Amino acid sequence: MEGFRPGVMERLGLGPDTLLAAHPSLVYARLTGWGQTGPMAHSAGHDINYVALSGLMPFAARQGQAPALPATLLGDIGGGALTMLFGLMCALWESRRSGRGQVVDAAILDGVGYMGTLIQALRAGGRWDDEPSRNLFLHRAHFYDCFECADGRWLSLGAIEAPFQQELMARLGLPAPSQDDPAQWPVLRDAVAARIRQAPLAHWVGVFDGSDACAAPVLTAAEAPLHPHQQARRNFFMQDGLAWPMPAPKLSRTPARPGPSATGMDIQQELSDPDDIRPR
Numbered sequence: 001m002e003g004f005r006p007g008v009m010e011r012l013g014l015g016p017d018t019l020l021a022a023h024p025s026l027v028y029a030r031l032t033g034w035g036q037t038g039p040m041a042h043s044a045g046h047d048i049n050y051v052a053l054s055g056l057m058p059f060a061a062r063q064g065q066a067p068a069l070p071a072t073l074l075g076d077i078g079g080g081a082l083t084m085l086f087g088l089m090c091a092l093w094e095s096r097r098s099g100r101g102q103v104v105d106a107a108i109l110d111g112v113g114y115m116g117t118l119i120q121a122l123r124a125g126g127r128w129d130d131e132p133s134r135n136l137f138l139h140r141a142h143f144y145d146c147f148e149c150a151d152g153r154w155l156s157l158g159a160i161e162a163p164f165q166q167e168l169m170a171r172l173g174l175p176a177p178s179q180d181d182p183a184q185w186p187v188l189r190d191a192v193a194a195r196i197r198q199a200p201l202a203h204w205v206g207v208f209d210g211s212d213a214c215a216a217p218v219l220t221a222a223e224a225p226l227h228p229h230q231q232a233r234r235n236f237f238m239q240d241g242l243a244w245p246m247p248a249p250k251l252s253r254t255p256a257r258p259g260p261s262a263t264g265m266d267i268q269q270e271l272s273d274p275d276d277i278r279p280r
Contacts, residue, residue: 001029001030001031001084001088002014002028002029002030002031003030003031003032004032005032005041005042006032006036006037006041006042007042009030016028016030016103020101020103023101024099024100024101025095025099025100025101026095026101027088027091027092027095027101027102027104028101028102028103028104029084029087029088029091029103029104029106030103030104030105030106031080031081031084031106031107031108032106032107032108033045033046033049033050033080033107033108033109034050034107034108034109035105035107035109035110036105036107037105046075047069047071047072047074047075047076047108048069048075050075050079050080050107050108050109050112051069051074051075051079051112052067053109054079054109054112054113054116055113055116056074056112056113056115056116056119057069059119059135059137059138060137061138061139062138062139063132063138063139063140074112074115075108075111075112076108078111078112078115079108079109079110079111079112079113079114079115080106080108080111082111083106083110083111083114083115084104084106084111087104087106088104091104133182133185134182136160140182140185140186140189141182141185141189142157142185142188142189142191142192142193143157143158143159143160143164143165143168143192143214144157144158144159144160145157145189146218147192147193147196147197148193148196148197149196149197149199149200149201149203149204150197150198150199150200150203151200151201153200153201153217153218154201154217154218155196155201155204155205155215155216155217155218156215156216156217156218157192157213157214157215158214158215158216159213159214159215160214162180163212164212164213164214165180167211167212167213168213168214168215169192171207171208171211171213171215172192172195172196172207173195174188174191174192174195201217204217205217224236225243233250234246235248237258239258239261240261244258246258
Protein backbone atom coordinates (compact mmCIF):
# COMPACT_ATOMS: atom_id res chain seq x y z
CA MET A 1 0.00 0.00 0.00
CA GLU A 2 1.28 3.47 -0.83
CA GLY A 3 -0.20 6.96 -0.75
CA PHE A 4 2.23 9.18 -2.63
CA ARG A 5 1.42 11.31 -5.66
CA PRO A 6 1.54 9.45 -8.98
CA GLY A 7 5.08 8.73 -10.13
CA VAL A 8 6.86 8.95 -6.77
CA MET A 9 7.13 5.19 -6.23
CA GLU A 10 8.35 4.73 -9.82
CA ARG A 11 11.13 7.27 -9.22
CA LEU A 12 12.13 5.31 -6.14
CA GLY A 13 12.33 2.11 -8.18
CA LEU A 14 9.40 0.62 -6.25
CA GLY A 15 6.60 1.04 -8.79
CA PRO A 16 4.07 -1.72 -9.48
CA ASP A 17 5.61 -2.80 -12.79
CA THR A 18 8.95 -3.47 -11.08
CA LEU A 19 7.51 -5.31 -8.10
CA LEU A 20 4.92 -7.29 -10.06
CA ALA A 21 7.65 -8.51 -12.38
CA ALA A 22 9.40 -10.04 -9.37
CA HIS A 23 6.22 -11.13 -7.56
CA PRO A 24 3.41 -11.82 -10.08
CA SER A 25 0.81 -12.50 -7.37
CA LEU A 26 1.41 -9.18 -5.59
CA VAL A 27 -1.52 -6.87 -4.95
CA TYR A 28 -0.33 -3.26 -5.13
CA ALA A 29 -2.77 -0.76 -3.64
CA ARG A 30 -2.37 2.97 -4.37
CA LEU A 31 -4.46 5.57 -2.57
CA THR A 32 -4.56 9.16 -3.82
CA GLY A 33 -7.03 12.01 -3.87
CA TRP A 34 -7.56 12.41 -7.61
CA GLY A 35 -6.36 9.01 -8.85
CA GLN A 36 -3.35 7.83 -10.85
CA THR A 37 -4.60 9.32 -14.11
CA GLY A 38 -6.49 12.37 -15.31
CA PRO A 39 -5.66 16.08 -15.63
CA MET A 40 -5.78 16.65 -11.85
CA ALA A 41 -3.81 13.56 -10.85
CA HIS A 42 -0.65 15.50 -9.91
CA SER A 43 -2.43 18.39 -8.19
CA ALA A 44 -2.70 18.82 -4.44
CA GLY A 45 -6.08 18.44 -2.76
CA HIS A 46 -7.87 17.59 0.44
CA ASP A 47 -11.10 15.94 1.58
CA ILE A 48 -13.28 19.00 0.91
CA ASN A 49 -12.00 19.29 -2.68
CA TYR A 50 -12.65 15.67 -3.59
CA VAL A 51 -16.19 15.75 -2.20
CA ALA A 52 -16.82 19.04 -4.02
CA LEU A 53 -15.93 17.50 -7.39
CA SER A 54 -18.07 14.42 -6.74
CA GLY A 55 -21.30 16.39 -7.12
CA LEU A 56 -22.55 15.33 -3.70
CA MET A 57 -21.61 18.32 -1.55
CA PRO A 58 -24.69 20.46 -2.41
CA PHE A 59 -26.86 17.82 -0.75
CA ALA A 60 -25.44 18.89 2.62
CA ALA A 61 -26.23 22.60 2.22
CA ARG A 62 -28.80 24.73 3.97
CA GLN A 63 -30.71 27.22 1.86
CA GLY A 64 -28.69 30.37 1.36
CA GLN A 65 -25.66 28.94 3.14
CA ALA A 66 -22.46 27.27 1.97
CA PRO A 67 -22.34 23.47 1.74
CA ALA A 68 -20.69 21.75 4.70
CA LEU A 69 -19.55 18.24 5.56
CA PRO A 70 -18.02 16.40 8.54
CA ALA A 71 -14.24 16.59 8.64
CA THR A 72 -12.56 13.66 6.81
CA LEU A 73 -15.45 11.19 7.29
CA LEU A 74 -16.97 11.21 3.81
CA GLY A 75 -13.87 11.70 1.69
CA ASP A 76 -10.66 10.57 3.39
CA ILE A 77 -12.19 7.73 5.41
CA GLY A 78 -15.31 6.60 3.54
CA GLY A 79 -14.40 7.27 -0.07
CA GLY A 80 -10.68 6.79 0.50
CA ALA A 81 -9.41 4.38 3.13
CA LEU A 82 -12.44 2.08 3.34
CA THR A 83 -12.93 1.91 -0.42
CA MET A 84 -9.23 1.18 -0.90
CA LEU A 85 -9.32 -1.59 1.68
CA PHE A 86 -12.36 -3.15 0.02
CA GLY A 87 -10.57 -3.12 -3.33
CA LEU A 88 -7.45 -4.54 -1.70
CA MET A 89 -9.37 -7.44 -0.17
CA CYS A 90 -11.15 -8.14 -3.46
CA ALA A 91 -7.83 -8.22 -5.31
CA LEU A 92 -6.24 -10.48 -2.67
CA TRP A 93 -9.17 -12.91 -2.91
CA GLU A 94 -8.88 -12.98 -6.70
CA SER A 95 -5.10 -13.38 -6.55
CA ARG A 96 -5.40 -16.51 -4.41
CA ARG A 97 -7.60 -18.06 -7.11
CA SER A 98 -5.70 -16.93 -10.20
CA GLY A 99 -2.15 -16.59 -8.86
CA ARG A 100 -1.93 -13.18 -10.53
CA GLY A 101 -1.73 -9.83 -8.79
CA GLN A 102 -2.89 -6.40 -9.92
CA VAL A 103 -2.84 -2.69 -9.09
CA VAL A 104 -5.65 -1.16 -7.03
CA ASP A 105 -6.04 2.48 -8.13
CA ALA A 106 -8.07 3.91 -5.24
CA ALA A 107 -8.96 7.59 -5.53
CA ILE A 108 -10.91 9.44 -2.87
CA LEU A 109 -12.83 11.22 -5.63
CA ASP A 110 -13.89 7.89 -7.18
CA GLY A 111 -14.89 6.41 -3.83
CA VAL A 112 -17.06 9.36 -2.82
CA GLY A 113 -18.76 9.31 -6.21
CA TYR A 114 -19.47 5.61 -5.87
CA MET A 115 -20.99 6.22 -2.44
CA GLY A 116 -23.46 8.51 -4.20
CA THR A 117 -24.91 5.67 -6.30
CA LEU A 118 -28.19 5.66 -4.37
CA ILE A 119 -28.72 9.38 -4.95
CA GLN A 120 -28.02 8.99 -8.67
CA ALA A 121 -30.45 6.06 -8.83
CA LEU A 122 -33.16 8.05 -7.06
CA ARG A 123 -32.62 10.96 -9.46
CA ALA A 124 -32.85 8.64 -12.47
CA GLY A 125 -36.11 7.21 -11.16
CA GLY A 126 -37.67 10.60 -10.51
CA ARG A 127 -37.61 10.08 -6.74
CA TRP A 128 -34.96 12.70 -5.96
CA ASP A 129 -35.74 16.35 -6.53
CA ASP A 130 -32.84 18.76 -7.02
CA GLU A 131 -35.22 21.61 -6.25
CA PRO A 132 -34.29 22.64 -2.67
CA SER A 133 -37.86 23.34 -1.62
CA ARG A 134 -38.81 19.69 -2.30
CA ASN A 135 -35.63 17.95 -1.13
CA LEU A 136 -36.01 16.54 2.38
CA PHE A 137 -32.24 16.28 2.89
CA LEU A 138 -31.63 20.02 2.49
CA HIS A 139 -32.73 21.01 6.01
CA ARG A 140 -36.20 22.21 5.06
CA ALA A 141 -38.35 19.31 6.21
CA HIS A 142 -39.90 19.10 9.67
CA PHE A 143 -39.09 15.40 9.94
CA TYR A 144 -35.44 15.25 8.79
CA ASP A 145 -33.02 17.60 10.50
CA CYS A 146 -31.51 18.54 13.86
CA PHE A 147 -33.56 20.74 16.19
CA GLU A 148 -32.43 22.75 19.21
CA CYS A 149 -33.76 21.86 22.66
CA ALA A 150 -34.42 24.16 25.61
CA ASP A 151 -30.94 23.54 27.05
CA GLY A 152 -29.12 24.32 23.82
CA ARG A 153 -28.56 20.65 22.98
CA TRP A 154 -29.70 19.13 19.70
CA LEU A 155 -32.10 16.34 18.74
CA SER A 156 -31.87 14.59 15.36
CA LEU A 157 -35.04 13.56 13.51
CA GLY A 158 -35.10 11.22 10.52
CA ALA A 159 -38.71 10.11 10.11
CA ILE A 160 -38.82 9.83 6.32
CA GLU A 161 -41.56 7.20 5.92
CA ALA A 162 -45.19 8.09 6.62
CA PRO A 163 -45.71 5.73 9.62
CA PHE A 164 -42.59 7.12 11.27
CA GLN A 165 -43.70 10.69 10.62
CA GLN A 166 -47.06 9.96 12.19
CA GLU A 167 -45.43 8.56 15.31
CA LEU A 168 -43.04 11.50 15.46
CA MET A 169 -45.85 14.03 15.37
CA ALA A 170 -47.92 12.03 17.86
CA ARG A 171 -45.06 11.90 20.37
CA LEU A 172 -44.57 15.63 19.93
CA GLY A 173 -48.27 16.19 20.53
CA LEU A 174 -48.72 17.81 17.11
CA PRO A 175 -51.26 17.02 14.37
CA ALA A 176 -49.83 15.02 11.50
CA PRO A 177 -50.53 16.28 7.95
CA SER A 178 -52.88 14.18 5.83
CA GLN A 179 -50.28 13.99 3.06
CA ASP A 180 -46.63 14.82 2.58
CA ASP A 181 -46.87 18.19 0.84
CA PRO A 182 -43.55 20.09 0.68
CA ALA A 183 -45.56 23.31 0.55
CA GLN A 184 -46.56 22.65 4.17
CA TRP A 185 -43.00 21.98 5.37
CA PRO A 186 -42.16 25.55 6.47
CA VAL A 187 -45.19 25.79 8.78
CA LEU A 188 -44.76 22.26 10.12
CA ARG A 189 -41.04 22.83 10.65
CA ASP A 190 -41.73 25.95 12.70
CA ALA A 191 -44.22 24.00 14.83
CA VAL A 192 -41.81 21.12 15.42
CA ALA A 193 -38.93 23.47 16.21
CA ALA A 194 -41.03 25.45 18.67
CA ARG A 195 -42.22 22.30 20.43
CA ILE A 196 -38.73 20.83 20.79
CA ARG A 197 -37.41 24.13 22.18
CA GLN A 198 -39.88 23.83 25.06
CA ALA A 199 -37.95 21.04 26.84
CA PRO A 200 -34.33 19.92 27.37
CA LEU A 201 -32.74 17.12 25.41
CA ALA A 202 -33.09 14.59 28.26
CA HIS A 203 -36.85 15.07 28.18
CA TRP A 204 -37.07 14.29 24.48
CA VAL A 205 -34.78 11.29 24.81
CA GLY A 206 -37.32 9.89 27.26
CA VAL A 207 -40.27 10.77 25.04
CA PHE A 208 -38.83 8.95 22.05
CA ASP A 209 -37.22 6.04 23.90
CA GLY A 210 -38.12 2.76 22.19
CA SER A 211 -40.24 4.45 19.53
CA ASP A 212 -40.22 4.30 15.73
CA ALA A 213 -40.11 8.09 15.46
CA CYS A 214 -36.48 7.96 14.23
CA ALA A 215 -35.17 10.37 16.86
CA ALA A 216 -31.76 10.34 18.55
CA PRO A 217 -29.71 12.81 20.59
CA VAL A 218 -26.77 14.56 18.96
CA LEU A 219 -23.85 13.48 21.16
CA THR A 220 -20.39 14.93 21.50
CA ALA A 221 -17.29 12.81 20.93
CA ALA A 222 -16.86 12.59 24.71
CA GLU A 223 -20.47 11.50 25.30
CA ALA A 224 -20.73 8.82 22.60
CA PRO A 225 -18.69 6.16 24.47
CA LEU A 226 -20.98 6.56 27.51
CA HIS A 227 -24.26 5.99 25.68
CA PRO A 228 -25.99 2.73 26.79
CA HIS A 229 -26.27 1.39 23.23
CA GLN A 230 -22.60 2.09 22.52
CA GLN A 231 -21.61 0.37 25.75
CA ALA A 232 -23.90 -2.60 25.13
CA ARG A 233 -22.13 -3.19 21.82
CA ARG A 234 -18.70 -2.52 23.36
CA ASN A 235 -17.98 0.00 20.64
CA PHE A 236 -15.20 1.76 22.57
CA PHE A 237 -12.19 0.67 24.60
CA MET A 238 -9.88 2.50 27.00
CA GLN A 239 -6.25 3.06 26.13
CA ASP A 240 -3.83 5.56 27.65
CA GLY A 241 -6.71 7.06 29.61
CA LEU A 242 -8.83 7.79 26.55
CA ALA A 243 -11.80 6.10 24.86
CA TRP A 244 -11.16 4.84 21.32
CA PRO A 245 -13.55 3.24 18.79
CA MET A 246 -13.36 -0.53 18.48
CA PRO A 247 -12.66 -1.97 15.02
CA ALA A 248 -15.76 -2.57 12.90
CA PRO A 249 -17.51 -4.61 11.70
CA LYS A 250 -17.71 -7.32 14.35
CA LEU A 251 -16.72 -10.80 13.16
CA SER A 252 -18.19 -13.73 15.10
CA ARG A 253 -15.21 -16.11 14.89
CA THR A 254 -12.20 -13.90 14.27
CA PRO A 255 -13.07 -10.50 15.70
CA ALA A 256 -10.59 -7.68 15.19
CA ARG A 257 -8.96 -6.36 18.32
CA PRO A 258 -7.09 -3.10 18.85
CA GLY A 259 -3.33 -3.34 19.09
CA PRO A 260 -1.09 -2.21 21.95
CA SER A 261 -0.67 1.48 22.56
CA ALA A 262 2.52 3.41 22.02
CA THR A 263 3.22 3.05 25.74
CA GLY A 264 2.79 -0.73 25.61
CA MET A 265 -0.25 -0.60 27.91
CA ASP A 266 -2.22 -3.86 28.09
CA ILE A 267 -5.81 -3.11 27.09
CA GLN A 268 -7.38 -6.47 27.95
CA GLN A 269 -8.35 -5.35 31.42
CA GLU A 270 -9.79 -2.14 30.04
CA LEU A 271 -12.09 -4.10 27.72
CA SER A 272 -13.56 -6.21 30.50
CA ASP A 273 -15.99 -3.57 31.76
CA PRO A 274 -17.40 -0.97 29.34
CA ASP A 275 -18.89 0.91 32.29
CA ASP A 276 -15.36 1.96 33.22
CA ILE A 277 -15.08 4.17 30.13
CA ARG A 278 -14.26 7.72 31.16
CA PRO A 279 -13.50 9.77 28.02
CA ARG A 280 -11.74 13.09 28.28
